[in-house]
Amino acid sequence: MKSKISFFNKTIFKKNVTLYWPIWGIYSLIVVIMQPGLVWLFNNMDYFSNGYADEMKFRDLMDTLRFENYVVLIAFAALLAGMALYSYMYNNKSANMIHSLPVDRTQLYGTTIISGLAFLIVPLFGAALLSTLLCLIYTIPGIGYVWLWFFVMAALAIIAFSIVSICALFTGHIVVLPMYVVAVNLLSWIVYYLISVVITTFGFGVTTLGSNAEDLAGVFCPIQCFNDNLSWAYHYSDTGELVDISLTGVEFLLLYLVLAVVFYAAAYVIYRKRKIEQAGDFLTVNWVKPIFRGVVGIFGAIFGAMLVREVLLDTRIGCGMPLFVCMLLIIGAICYFAADMFIKKSFHVFKKKNWLGCGVFSVVVLVAFFGMYALANKYENEVPKLADIEQAEIQLGYEITLYGEAAAPILEIQKDILAQADYIESRVSDGDRYYNMVRISYQLKDGDTITRRYALSQEDEKLNAIYKKIVLLEQDEENYLVNTFGKNYANITTFYGGSLEAYFINPEDREKEDYYPDKNYDSKNIDAVQAKEIYEAILADIKAGTLMKYNIYGGKYIYEEDVYTRGADKYYGSTEVHIMLDYLLSEDASDKKTNGSTSDKYYGDVVEDQEYVDYQRQRSVYLTIGPDCEHVINKLVELELVESVGHIWWGDAEELLK
Amino acid sequence: MIQVNNVVKEFDGFRALDGVNMHVKKGAIYGLVGPNGAGKSTIIRHLTGVYRQDAGEVMVNGQEVFENRLVKEKIAYIPDELFYFLQADTMEMMKYYEGLYPTFDREMFFILKEYFPTIDLKRNIRRLSKGMQKQVAFWLAICCKPEVLILDEPVDGLDPVMRRQIWSILMAEVAEREMTVVVSSHNLRELEDVCDHVGIMNKGKVIIERSLSDLQGNVTKIQVACEGEVPKLPEGFKVLHQSNIGRVHTLIVRGNPDEAVAHITAGAEKSIVDVLPLSLEEIFIYEMGGVDYEVKDFLL
Numbered sequence: 001m002k003s004k005i006s007f008f009n010k011t012i013f014k015k016n017v018t019l020y021w022p023i024w025g026i027y028s029l030i031v032v033i034m035q036p037g038l039v040w041l042f043n044n045m046d047y048f049s050n051g052y053a054d055e056m057k058f059r060d061l062m063d064t065l066r067f068e069n070y071v072v073l074i075a076f077a078a079l080l081a082g083m084a085l086y087s088y089m090y091n092n093k094s095a096n097m098i099h100s101l102p103v104d105r106t107q108l109y110g111t112t113i114i115s116g117l118a119f120l121i122v123p124l125f126g127a128a129l130l131s132t133l134l135c136l137i138y139t140i141p142g143i144g145y146v147w148l149w150f151f152v153m154a155a156l157a158i159i160a161f162s163i164v165s166i167c168a169l170f171t172g173h174i175v176v177l178p179m180y181v182v183a184v185n186l187l188s189w190i191v192y193y194l195i196s197v198v199i200t201t202f203g204f205g206v207t208t209l210g211s212n213a214e215d216l217a218g219v220f221c222p223i224q225c226f227n228d229n230l231s232w233a234y235h236y237s238d239t240g241e242l243v244d245i246s247l248t249g250v251e252f253l254l255l256y257l258v259l260a261v262v263f264y265a266a267a268y269v270i271y272r273k274r275k276i277e278q279a280g281d282f283l284t285v286n287w288v289k290p291i292f293r294g295v296v297g298i299f300g301a302i303f304g305a306m307l308v309r310e311v312l313l314d315t316r317i318g319c320g321m322p323l324f325v326c327m328l329l330i331i332g333a334i335c336y337f338a339a340d341m342f343i344k345k346s347f348h349v350f351k352k353k354n355w356l357g358c359g360v361f362s363v364v365v366l367v368a369f370f371g372m373y374a375l376a377n378k379y380e381n382e383v384p385k386l387a388d389i390e391q392a393e394i395q396l397g398y399e400i401t402l403y404g405e406a407a408a409p410i411l412e413i414q415k416d417i418l419a420q421a422d423y424i425e426s427r428v429s430d431g432d433r434y435y436n437m438v439r440i441s442y443q444l445k446d447g448d449t450i451t452r453r454y455a456l457s458q459e460d461e462k463l464n465a466i467y468k469k470i471v472l473l474e475q476d477e478e479n480y481l482v483n484t485f486g487k488n489y490a491n492i493t494t495f496y497g498g499s500l501e502a503y504f505i506n507p508e509d510r511e512k513e514d515y516y517p518d519k520n521y522d523s524k525n526i527d528a529v530q531a532k533e534i535y536e537a538i539l540a541d542i543k544a545g546t547l548m549k550y551n552i553y554g555g556k557y558i559y560e561e562d563v564y565t566r567g568a569d570k571y572y573g574s575t576e577v578h579i580m581l582d583y584l585l586s587e588d589a590s591d592k593k594t595n596g597s598t599s600d601k602y603y604g605d606v607v608e609d610q611e612y613v614d615y616q617r618q619r620s621v622y623l624t625i626g627p628d629c630e631h632v633i634n635k636l637v638e639l640e641l642v643e644s645v646g647h648i649w650w651g652d653a654e655e656l657l658k
Numbered sequence: 659m660i661q662v663n664n665v666v667k668e669f670d671g672f673r674a675l676d677g678v679n680m681h682v683k684k685g686a687i688y689g690l691v692g693p694n695g696a697g698k699s700t701i702i703r704h705l706t707g708v709y710r711q712d713a714g715e716v717m718v719n720g721q722e723v724f725e726n727r728l729v730k731e732k733i734a735y736i737p738d739e740l741f742y743f744l745q746a747d748t749m750e751m752m753k754y755y756e757g758l759y760p761t762f763d764r765e766m767f768f769i770l771k772e773y774f775p776t777i778d779l780k781r782n783i784r785r786l787s788k789g790m791q792k793q794v795a796f797w798l799a800i801c802c803k804p805e806v807l808i809l810d811e812p813v814d815g816l817d818p819v820m821r822r823q824i825w826s827i828l829m830a831e832v833a834e835r836e837m838t839v840v841v842s843s844h845n846l847r848e849l850e851d852v853c854d855h856v857g858i859m860n861k862g863k864v865i866i867e868r869s870l871s872d873l874q875g876n877v878t879k880i881q882v883a884c885e886g887e888v889p890k891l892p893e894g895f896k897v898l899h900q901s902n903i904g905r906v907h908t909l910i911v912r913g914n915p916d917e918a919v920a921h922i923t924a925g926a927e928k929s930i931v932d933v934l935p936l937s938l939e940e941i942f943i944y945e946m947g948g949v950d951y952e953v954k955d956f957l958l
Contacts, residue, residue, distance in 0.1 A: 006727075011757025018750075019743055093741035100706035101758050102731035276708050277669060 007110025009103050016115035020084040027077045028123035034073075036130035038064045043138045055242075057140040061131075062245070065149040067156075067230040074120065074156045075223055079181050081119045082164030083174055085112045090174040095279040109271050113165065113264065120157035124150055145232075148247065155253050156226060162260035162267075163222065169270040170288065172281040188220035194299055195372055197306050203376035204421045204454075211449040225252050283343050293339040294361055300335025301328050301365050302372075325366070332365040333358050380421070383414055388444050395439040396470045397552050398483045407442070413469050414440050417454050420462065427457045434458045438470065474552050480542055484621055489539075491586035495531035498581035500524045500641055530639050531581050537635035538579070538623065546628040577625050579632070585617040659684040659806065659838045660705065665714035667700055667862075674700045676862035677714070682855065684805075685836035687828075689849035689870075691942055692859030698842040699738060701859070702810050705840060706735040718806060731760060734804035736795045738811040742783040748794050749779045752801070759802040767801045773823060788815040796824050800831060807831075809841040813848065825852055850938040858945055866945060870938065877941050878915040879934040882907045882922055889925025891918060898944040910936070910944045 017024070042060040088094045098108065128150035135143045167180035183190075192213060200206050208214065219225050229249030237243050270285060278284040283292055305327040312319040319327075336358050340349040392407035394400050402410055417424065417438070428435060435458055441451040456463050473479060481489050501523040526534065541547040625632050636642045662680035666673065675697045682688045690698050703709040704716045707723040707730050715722065721729045742751060756762040771779075774793050777786070783794055792815050799807060807828070813821045829852065831837045843849055849856070850870065857867040866873070877898065882888050888907045891897060895913035902908065911918050919931050936944075 009758075011754060014757070015743065015754060019745070091741075093737070093739045096703060096706075096708050096737055096739075097741040099708045100703075100730070100733075100735040100737070102727050102733075103758060104725045104727045107727070275710065276703075 006107050008114060009107045009111045012103065012108065012111045013115055013118075016085055016111070017118075020081075020119075023080050023084055024119055024123070027080075027119070028126065030073065031070075031123045031127045032130065034069060035064050035127040036134055039131055039134045039138075039140070043134070043140075054139065054141055057138060058142050061135070061140050061142050062145065062232060064131075065145060065232070067149075067152065067249075068227050070153060071156065071223055071226045071230070074153065075160050075185070077120055078116070078157065078160035078164045079178055081116045081161065082168050082181075083177055085116050085119075086165075086168040086177070087174055089168070089274075089276075090172055090177075090279055092277075092279045095276045099276050105271050105274075106268075109268055113161070116161045116165070117157060120161060121154045124153045124157065145245065152230065152247065152253065155257055156230075159222065159253075159256045159260045162263035165267045166263040166270075169267045169274065170283065170285055172278045172284045176282050185221055185223050188217040189224075190299065192217035194302055195375070198302060198369065198372040199376040199379050201306060201309075201376075202373055203380040204425055205417070205452040206376065206379045207451050207453045209379070210451070212447065219252065219255075222256060225249075225256070280345075281343075282345065289343050290357070292343065293336055293357070294364055296339035296342075297332050297336035297361055298365055298368050300338070301332030302369060304331035304335065325369075328365060328369055329362050332362060336361050381418060382450060383411060383418070384442050384444055384450060386411060388446070390443045390445045392443070393439070393441045394470060394473065396436060396467075397474050399439075400473050400476075400479045400483065409469065409473055410440060410442075413438075413466060413473075414452065416466050416469065417456075420466075423462065424454065424456060427460065428455050438466075471552065475545070475548050477542060477545070480548050480552075481539070484542075484623070485583075486585050486619060488586045492535070492583050493586070494584040495528045495535065496582040496584070497528050498526040498531045498534070498579060500526060500636065501578045501580070524641055526579075526581070526641070530641070531583070533639065534579060534632065534635055535581060535583070537631040540631040541625075541629045544631065546630065547623065547625065547632070550624045550626040550629070578622060579625060580620060580622045582618070582620050585619055659686070659719065660688075660840065661715070661717040661720075662701065662704070663715045663717075665701065665704060665711045665716060667697075667704070667709060667712050674862055675704075675711070678859075678862065678864055680857055680864050680867060682838055682840055684838055685832060686855050687832060687839040687841065687853045688855045688857060689846075689853035689938075690840060690842040690857050690859060691844070691846060691849065691938075693946060696859040697862045698859055699810055700862075702735075702737075702808055702840070702842055705806075705808055706730070706733060732805040733808060734759075734799040734802040734806070735808045736792075736799050736810065736812055738814070740791050740795050742791065742794075744784070745782060746784075747780050747782055748777060748797075751783060751794065751798060755798050755802060759804075761803040763801050763803050766803070767797070770797055770800065770827075773797075773827065789817060789820065792816055793820060793824075796827075800827060803835070804837065805835075806838045806840070809839065809843075811843055812841060813843070813845065821848070828852075846939040846942055847937070856938065858942060860946060873941055874936060874938070875915075877910065877912050877936055877944065878918070879936050879940070880909045880911055880915070880918060880922065881932045881934060882909065882926065882929055884926040884929035886926070889922055891921060910940075 039061055043057065088098045099105075128146050131146045132143050134140065135146065163184055164177070164181055167184060168177055171177055171180055192209065196209050196213075199209060218228060226249065229252050231248050233246045233248045234242060235244040235246065274284060283289055305324060308327050308331070309319040309324055312323075337349050337354070340354060341347055386405060386408055389404065389407045389411075391401055391403045392410040393402075394410045394413060400410075435455040438454045438456055439451065440454070441449060443449050456466065485492060538547065627633075633642075660680065660682035662678055665675050665678040667675040678697065678701055680701065690701070692698050700709065704711055705718070705723065707725065710724050716724065718729050718733065723729050723733070743754075746754075752764075752767055756764060771777075774797055777790055777793060777797070783791055786794065792812075796812070813824065816824065825848075828837075828839060832839060841849065841853070853870055855867070855869050856873055857864045859865065868876075883906050885905060888900075888909065891911065891913070895911055895918055897909055897911055899910040900907065915933050919933055923929060923931050
């Protein structure tokens with residue numbers, strides 16, 4: 001007669017509880033301190049003896065319920081629980097003893113899972129229960145959020161223990177279990193970096209795989225996914241009052257819960273097929289062994305070969321494709337055999353059959369590498385369609401952002417660069433160390449981002465046409481105004497003041513170590529009224545096109561006059577005059593600085609901290625002016641900040657300007 | 659009671675069991691002997707449901723053992739390497755076994771306490787000596803009241819008094835409840851005293867399986883003092899070993915000893931023929947010699 005199917009054995013559960021109570025105890029203590037402990041502490045601190053408003057109590061309660069505080073704790077506790085509860089399988093003596101007892105694997109597995117989940121969830125339940133009591137005692141609103149927190153945490157525990165369980169069944173060695181758990185958590189990023197390192201190395205201008213690929217890697221890294229996405233979202237009314245709090249990241253929780261069910265089922269199937277004699281083996285599932293060897297080999301081959309390539313390039317030995325492929329195969333073979341040694345726990349792996357396997361593996365490595373190489377070429381030539389672009393950015397001297405159809409010039413510049421890709425690459429690889437980095441990035445309508453970074457040689461006539469196109473964009477009045485004063489530059493009404501500064505550098509002193517002596521520097525303060533008028537004059541000079549050339553890098557590419565040495569390389573000039581203005585962006589400015597997380601904003605709004613709001617909008621601008629800036633110079637004279645147009649440079653500089 | 663039919667088991671390409679056949683009757687004490695690496699512990703782990711065979715079947719009471727909880731409830735096992743939980747004392751282990759074996763007899767546990775006076779019930783078992791740990795294993799196993807008790811090197815580490823005591827308890831259980839015992843040991847002298855059936859394993863197979871009396875009656879040592887050569891025995895006899903010192907010839911013969919003596923006496927002039935009984939150890943050594951297991955003469 002066959003025994004009935006049962007997933008639980010009371011005796012084994014009791015043994016699990018009593019045998020590993022210290023781990024349970026420490027974990028429970030941490031959870032209780034982190035949640036109800038802190039709630040109790042907040043409500044008994046002297047700091048609040050003068051009155052502790054319900055809203056503040058609620059805010060502090062919600063602080064103890066932040067998920068990011070617990071994700072790593074749960075993951076670590078799940079690992080410890082797994083190592084304790086599955087330890088009976090990792091030792092021949094215990095494995096033989098347990099499996100000879102009148103208990104089948106279904107019962108053993110079911111009881112282990114129940115024990116592990118009880119280990120993780122019961123303390124959370126206790127914490128939620130204690131918090132509920134504290135909420136009632138201290139009249140803290142938000143008991144519902146405590147229980148929502150508990151259910152989310154319980155789901156996290158189920159997920160974390162499923163990952164540990166599947167890893168536990170793949171190995172027969174307790175030390176290897178944490179290695180597998182870490183590997184599973186980081187697998188998506190390891191794969192991402194493997195592909196990324198090939199594509200960014202061999203793809204001209206490619207710096208990343210794009211935000212979609214990064215997002216995908218983040219989603220499949222469980223700890224990061226929950227840390228980044230699982231949170232409370234605070235919703236405010238127009239008047240800044242908190243109206244609702246919702247849970248974000250539920251879709252990821254559900255996705256991982258489904259995966260957890262799959263993991264538990266897969267672990268059960270593996271356990272049913274497991275050979276008990278494999279206790280102590282690093283890898284127990286036979287069909288995974290060749291995959292493991294191959295994957296470790298490919299990762300090792302590519303990362304290793306790339307590392308050696310970098311060393312060879314740094315030492316100027318160079319590394320062409322044939323040499324790189326040789327390194328790929330040699331390092332790949334070493335990693336392949338190393339992985340085999342790991343699996344077999346033996347150094348005797350150089351057998352004829354294994355060499356045959358290594359040969360097949362070498363072909364796989366080549367296919368994998370050249371597959372990624374082809375992908376690098378695809379990435380390299382990837383230029384989005386104009387219709388797909390939400391916004392595009394280009395940066396040489398400063399960052400220019402163009403939207404939708406207006407991004408066409410940036411696309412054109414990228415195409416020009418790609419048309420000369422081989423030439424541009426050859427300049428850098430030939431050792432030209434004087435180059436400018438041009439960054440182009442696109443935000444696409446589907447949410448993806450594409451970013452490219454090109455190193456353009458500084459002194460190369462063949463590239464002047466590209467430089468000129470970029471500088472012309474920088475010279476654009478609107479682009480320049482947005483870059484200088486922000487998007488809502490036209491609505492600036494509040495100025496705090498500023499300063500006018502002048503440097504004089506005697507050309508004869510240039511070669512001296514200290515050619516900025518104090519006596520050659522002077523400054524004058526600008527008050528708020530003056531600042532506003534100077535601002536208007538600056539706008540007029542920008543519209544007249546007379547100010548940008550003193551402030552834009554690369555002006556030499558479009559101006560006949562060599563303002564280059566008076567612009568970005570200004571300290572090689574003789575006299576410099578700068579204006580600094582402090583102002584406040586308009587309230588509707590969308591490009592005000594973001595600072596802190598949602599909860600920070602919540603704090604700010606609750607306490608109506610005006611300084612906080614001002615900080616978000618405060619800006620300063622620092623501009624260089626030159627002799628062609630007629631509007632500004634005239635305004636400075638009119639405001640009596642300088643004596644006359646001819647005496648704009650004062651102090652020690654005065655004589656020079658005559 | 660126990661039937662093992664053509665069981666095959668491989669470990670990473672090495673065939674540890676190569677078609678093992680084994681049959682143990684209810685109430686028998688079955689000694690499993692064999693050289694190191696013969697597969698004794700491996701077949702025992704199949705009998706206890708620890709290992710899954712690659713081929714063949716392992717049955718107890720007509721049911722497969724592997725993953726069969728109800729069958730395993732009737733089997734108690736004392737392995738060669740004992741395992742006790744970290745920090746566990748004898749009382750805790752007793753409760754553990756009591757929870758798993760429905761037939762566990764708590765009353766009997768306390769009655770048997772007087773047989774194990776040196777065991778402190780509240781002391782961590784892992785801190786007990788090897789011999790005392792073995793005593794605890796026997797104590798617990800007996801209290802499970804199993805129908806089948808499987809022992810792998812059971813008395814290793816026990817002092818002679820405790821060995822005798824434990825065997826007497828086991829014999830009493832066999833007599834009272836018809837408990838079946840399978841015991842693997844290298845101590846053939848001890849097995850000879852307790853076993854009624856013997857299986858000899860070599861290279862993953864049970865090469866001989868019969869009752870001890872049959873085995874001892876079938877293989878004999880014949881000493882012949884005669885002039886010249888000892889006459890060749892007819893077909894049906896197998897000479898496992900033959901040596902001589904001067905005129906005294908020693909033959910280890912498998913076959914009917916009376917017929918063998920008659921044949922030698924008739925064939926050799928002025929001969930003195932003497933038949934000596936063989937111990938289990940000697941039978942084992944000669945049988946092993948017959949299957950290429952190297953036996954040096956100095957053992958004789």
